[in-house]
Amino acid sequence: MKIAIVDDDAQDTNRLAAFLAEWSEEHHLDFSVTVFHKSSDFLKAFETARYSLVFMDIYMGPPSGIETAMKLREKDSHALLIFLTSSPEHMSDAFRCHAFDYLVKPFDLEQMKKTILDALAFLPEKEQYLNLSVRKQNVPIFYSDIRYVLASSNYCMVYTKEEYRCRTSFSQLQKLLENDSRFLVVNRGVLVNLDYVESMDGLTCLMKDKRTFPLNTRKHGQLEQALIEHRFRRRKEELRRRTRI
Numbered sequence: 001m002k003i004a005i006v007d008d009d010a011q012d013t014n015r016l017a018a019f020l021a022e023w024s025e026e027h028h029l030d031f032s033v034t035v036f037h038k039s040s041d042f043l044k045a046f047e048t049a050r051y052s053l054v055f056m057d058i059y060m061g062p063p064s065g066i067e068t069a070m071k072l073r074e075k076d077s078h079a080l081l082i083f084l085t086s087s088p089e090h091m092s093d094a095f096r097c098h099a100f101d102y103l104v105k106p107f108d109l110e111q112m113k114k115t116i117l118d119a120l121a122f123l124p125e126k127e128q129y130l131n132l133s134v135r136k137q138n139v140p141i142f143y144s145d146i147r148y149v150l151a152s153s154n155y156c157m158v159y160t161k162e163e164y165r166c167r168t169s170f171s172q173l174q175k176l177l178e179n180d181s182r183f184l185v186v187n188r189g190v191l192v193n194l195d196y197v198e199s200m201d202g203l204t205c206l207m208k209d210k211r212t213f214p215l216n217t218r219k220h221g222q223l224e225q226a227l228i229e230h231r232f233r234r235r236k237e238e239l240r241r242r243t244r245i
Helices: 010-027 039-046 065-075 088-096 109-122 170-177 220-244
Strands: 002-006 032-036 053-057 080-085 101-104 129-134 137-142 148-152 155-159 163-166 183-187 190-193 197-201 204-207 212-214
Touching: 002 010, 002 039, 010 032, 010 109, 032 039, 039 065, 053 065, 065 080, 080 109, 101 109, 129 163, 137 163, 148 170, 155 170, 170 190, 183 212, 183 220, 190 204, 197 220
Parallel strands: 002 032, 002 053, 053 080, 080 101
Antiparallel strands: 129 137, 148 155, 148 190, 155 163, 183 190, 197 204, 204 212
């Protein structure tokens, strides 16, 4: 997801960029962040680039954040626009630009997390998540947070930073996740997220949290090759992101 930060305050942009980098790394999300300290530079870049999410300071320019947002809306009605400002007095102007949210500086990290989650739910390239039934409650879990899934009789154990026991069959979860190239069944009742695999050596799959699983003896060569190809794809994606920044 391409994100633009348009703000002439270096301290604020550094704080927001650091937050987004930490958030994307923690949740294994594909964020490409570009910072613009001049609204005119953003408008020039916008002639050839598009952003899914734009953080815009109001008190900058010329042109001001509101004027810049109006020009953005002339060409793009889909980008989610979040205004960051030190005062709420321009809130009515902001929402005429179809702003998604309006946050007053200094922004609260918990509030920012909620805003990002809300934005992901609206974006067409939104991060997928599962709704798991855990102890009669619906628990949403990002695909990117899932480390591995283990069959457990009529239940499944889903491991993220935490552990969830849900009344769902392994085959049902496998079907939900099988179209995502990150996930791979390495043995009966064991599905792993390749982003969390440390290595596959011989007949053992070592996870980054040091948990180990036996590989399917007949398919271990194919499984090791799948890990190699996944890491190559990830490397290509990383290089593409760097060229866009």
